[in-house]
Amino acid sequence: MTAQYSVYALAGGLLVGFAFHALAIHTHVLKRILAWNTLGSAAFLVFGAIARRNTGAPDPVPHAIVITGIVVAISSTALALALARRIDEENKK
Amino acid sequence: MSGALPILIGGPFAAAMVSFLFTGAIGRALSVLLATASAVAALATSIEVMRSGVQIHALAGWGAPLGIELRIDGLAMLMLLLTAGISLAVTTFAAGYLKGDAQPHFWPLWYFLWGALNTVFLVSDIFSLYVCLELITLAAVGGTALSGDRIALSASLRYLMSAIMGSLAYLLGVAMIYAQVGTLDLTQLSGRLGSSWSSGAALSLVTAGLAMKTALFPLHFWLPAAHSLAPAPISAALSAMVVKASFYVLLRFWFQLSEPTSNQLAAHLLGALGMAAVLWGSVQAALQERLKLVVAYSTVAQIGYLFFIFPLFGGALAAGRSEWAQEAWKGGIILILAHAVAKSAMFLVSGALLQTFGSDRISDLKGAAVRAPLTLAAWGIAGISLIGLPPSGGFIAKWLLLTTAIRQEYWLYVAVLLLGGLLASVYVFRVLWHSFLTPEEMPSVSRIPGSMSISILALTVVLLLMGLRPAIPLEFTLIGIPLPAGDLR
Amino acid sequence: MVLDLLLAASLLLTAWRSLYANDPLQAVGLFVAYGLLLALAWARLDALDVALAEAGIGAGLTGALLLGASRHAADRSFSDRIASPMMRAFLAAGALSLTSIVALALWSLRKPRGPGIAPLVSAKLSESGVKHPVTSVLLNFRSWDTLLEIGVLVVAAFSILALRLARSPPRKYDPMLAALVRVMVPILGVCGGYLLWAGSHRPGGAFQAGALLGAAGVLLQLAGYDLLADSARRGFRALLVVGFGTFLCVGIGVSTLGHQILEYPPTQAGSLIFWIELVATISIAVTLNLLYAASGSGAT
Structure with a gap:
């Protein structure tokens, strides 16, 4: 185990709690989108901590996974924002 | 290795690209050709699985755990065949159903959804499954939003949010499993997770996330609006296939990764939620005024039955009776297939009735039995399968589940299985009853294109065949299922 | 520490x-x-x-x-929360238990049980066609994931185009911004090219390069370029899908030469990966720009 693992795994765990709470308690679309992005980044941070668990060079597989995850996250965020914008347009009609 | 596999995978994706770039008649024809080739390839691959058992394909030539493997066993094969069959029917239906400027937007999304469904059933890697499920979600949400009105858009947004929450829970679980075992390959993970505290936490996260995506009661809140407001072909795909994709992943985790006997308590929790889903969904379906909402709530109910497989299977193994476990397993798989076929038929029927009568209110269906007898007959046959009456796929599935529940003396499950059938007959016959009423004046109808009728007819024929010749799918359910209990292999 | x-x-x-x-x-x-x-x-x-x-x-x-x-969200409902105190207490308890479960599970996993996949990556790195481990995982060992991930971008673009959003009104010409764009776009272009090239042997690669080129596009949009207006053009559409299409064609194509799907012949792996990354970068940059245009940020 490396000390970095404990620090970032714990931070990831706490961020999961914050983000889950914010996601559940808020009703505004933008707030919920922010919360799920934070939740996602917390899960990624957990992967990052796991990659650093062994001493020596970090495990590249979690890093590749996180890059994939980041791209997936922005895709769904953009779709959600576009949907919200379209709903706005309909409301204004 | 099967030579058909590249076509099976690439076909729908290529069709999506082609239909996006070339919206004219040639583009349409070429994309249909590519997608049909994929369906044929699914058939060819299935024949190979039948002949020589489980097919494994090491993507990029590396093999697990460095690379990602595709693994086609009996269950995966049945799901691929189901995807191919239903997708062909939906494609045929959509060609007649969709009008105007929704068409060019529908096809790329639809073919992408088809391709993404294939990948979930093929891939044997728990992170890759995450990407495949996200691909499905985004395509499905885009398809749902095609209806374009405000309520449908809000339903799509809620669907997207719920699905993403589910995915993130799943992803966290995957991180913990990787931390524990150091591989992402399903086959290599099998039996290596153990029953430690952290593996319990990981499996709970995965299960909760997938239950959200599968819309298990009470996490179903997003489903009725999304499934009923999407355009009919998309509704059919959502209820028939998309919720099954996440359920399929859940099956893999429960039966391939963990020891099914070790978490019987959790299995009964899933079973209890399933029972609640059956009762709640069926009652709601019987109360709806709009046809598509009836069908959507019926999906909530039918998903509930699927979750009976966990306690029934685990209970049988705990009692040391693997033949009972086999019944539960077979019953659950046949139910996935039968529900998918029946439900897609029902949504297509709803779409056809909507176009024939210009309304999907049940009260506006008076006289429909005279004006659209074939469509209503298809509704009736699909309904018979949902209720669980012979001869239909639904009957075989419910019979198997009922038998194993009675043998294990799980009377509550027996009661809900019977009661659920009764409630289903209420909402199925309510629609038929309205259609036989004589209206003051016969409703004016518009003729529907032949392609729509053909696709509905084909689905009902398959449904009846499943009831008359159940031996074929039943045999396949057991090919290469790597269940921890050795005697099931 | x-x-x-x-x-x-x-x-x-x-x-x-x-x-x-x-x-x-x-x-x-x-x-x-x-x-x-x-x-x-x-x-x-x-x-x-x-x-x-x-x-x-x-x-x-x-x-x-x-x-x-x-900018569109500045209404009173922004800080709305679930009102029921029972529900709030329940959610707080849920979040707390979720955090504790995750944290405790991660703590119990602090000791590695084995080396994981990392040694395999190092052992096979020389056969992958690139020298940087993360790129070898993304573009060779687990290229399937990357193919599907580019697919996710494409599907997001399809879904957004299917929404048929209203176009934003044109922006006013801003000479300062125009000057900035003239300086920044070439710089971002060069940096993106460098990152793409660097990816084969050090940190960098298609996604990072695509993001930089995407940023250049965002600047262009800020200066008045209307991306959504072009979204019906076939040339634009081709750029959008060329990354996924090429990747798919290569992946399926090699299987007709007797290889597995996505298995590159070892001698050509390096150049195949380079070309795939190049076209992927273009598609990623274009798609990211579309995502930006659709979010309504371009609207004044």
């Missing part, structure tokens, strides 16, 4: 402030700050590739998308 603790603490603080801010602009601003801190954390974790992707895509472009949306 002290640095890590400080970084973790500030991550938690900015995330908390961003999630519970009452003003949309402030919430988004803090989210971007959080993303940049996160990029630092990734750098501390020896994951420069992820740090670049997080800074460019996670904080930068996502921030730009959200910033546009935040």
Whole structure:
């Protein structure tokens, strides 16, 4: 185990709690989108901590996974924002 | 290795690209050709699985755990065949159903959804499954939003949010499993997770996330609006296939990764939620005024039955009776297939009735039995399968589940299985009853294109065949299922 | 270690402030700050590739998308929360138990049970056609994931185009901005090219390069280029899907030569990966721009 693992795994765990709470308690679309992005980044941070668990060079597989995850996250965020914008347009009609 | 596999995978994706770039008649024809080739390839691959058992394909030539493997066993094969069959029917239906400027937007999304469904059933890697499920979600949400009105858009947004929450829970679980075992390959993970505290936490996260995506009661809140407001072909795909994709992943985790006997308590929790889903969904379906909402709530109910497989299977193994476990397993798989076929038929029927009568209110269906007898007959046959009456796929599935529940003396499950059938007959016959009423004046109808009728007819024929010749799918359910209990292999 | 603790603490603080801010602009601003801190954390974790992707895509472009949306979100409902005290207590308890479960599970996993996949990656790196481990995983060992991930971008673009959004009114000509664009776009282009080239042997690659080129496109949009107007053109559509299409064709194509799907012949792996990354970068940049245009950020 490396000390970095404990620090970032714990931070990831706490961020999961914050983000889950914010996601559940808020009703505004933008707030919920922010919360799920934070939740996602917390899960990624957990992967990052796991990659650093062994001493020596970090495990590249979690890093590749996180890059994939980041791209997936922005895709769904953009779709959600576009949907919200379209709903706005309909409301204004 | 099967030579058909590249076509099976690439076909729908290529069709999506082609239909996006070339919206004219040639583009349409070429994309249909590519997608049909994929369906044929699914058939060819299935024949190979039948002949020589489980097919494994090491993507990029590396093999697990460095690379990602595709693994086609009996269950995966049945799901691929189901995807191919239903997708062909939906494609045929959509060609007649969709009008105007929704068409060019529908096809790329639809073919992408088809391709993404294939990948979930093929891939044997728990992170890759995450990407495949996200691909499905985004395509499905885009398809749902095609209806374009405000309520449908809000339903799509809620669907997207719920699905993403589910995915993130799943992803966290995957991180913990990787931390524990150091591989992402399903086959290599099998039996290596153990029953430690952290593996319990990981499996709970995965299960909760997938239950959200599968819309298990009470996490179903997003489903009725999304499934009923999407355009009919998309509704059919959502209820028939998309919720099954996440359920399929859940099956893999429960039966391939963990020891099914070790978490019987959790299995009964899933079973209890399933029972609640059956009762709640069926009652709601019987109360709806709009046809598509009836069908959507019926999906909530039918998903509930699927979750009976966990306690029934685990209970049988705990009692040391693997033949009972086999019944539960077979019953659950046949139910996935039968529900998918029946439900897609029902949504297509709803779409056809909507176009024939210009309304999907049940009260506006008076006289429909005279004006659209074939469509209503298809509704009736699909309904018979949902209720669980012979001869239909639904009957075989419910019979198997009922038998194993009675043998294990799980009377509550027996009661809900019977009661659920009764409630289903209420909402199925309510629609038929309205259609036989004589209206003051016969409703004016518009003729529907032949392609729509053909696709509905084909689905009902398959449904009846499943009831008359159940031996074929039943045999396949057991090919290469790597269940921890050795005697099931 | 002290640095890590400080970084973790500030991550938690900015995330908390961003999630519970009452003003949309402030919430988004803090989210971007959080993303940049996160990029630092990734750098501390020896994951420069992820740090670049997080800074460019996670904080930068996502921030730009959200910033546009935040302007439309400035209504009173922004800080609305679930009202029922019972439900709030239940959710707080749920969040607390979720955190404890995750944290405890991760703590119990602190000792590695084995080396994982990392030694295999190092052992096979020389056969992958590239010298940088993360790129070898993304473009060769687990290329299937990357193919589907580019697919996710394509599907997002399809879904957004299917929404048929109203076009934003044209922006006013701003000479300062135009001057900035003339300087920045070529710089971003060169940097993106460098990152793409660097990916084969050091941190960098298609996604990071795509993000930089995407940023160049965003600048162009700010200066008045209307992307949605072009979205019906076949040339634009071809650019959107050329990355996924090429990747798919190569992946399926090699299987007709007697290889497995996506299995590159070892002697050509390096050049195949380079070409795939090149076209993927173009598609990623174009798609990210479309995502930006659709979020409403271009609207004045």
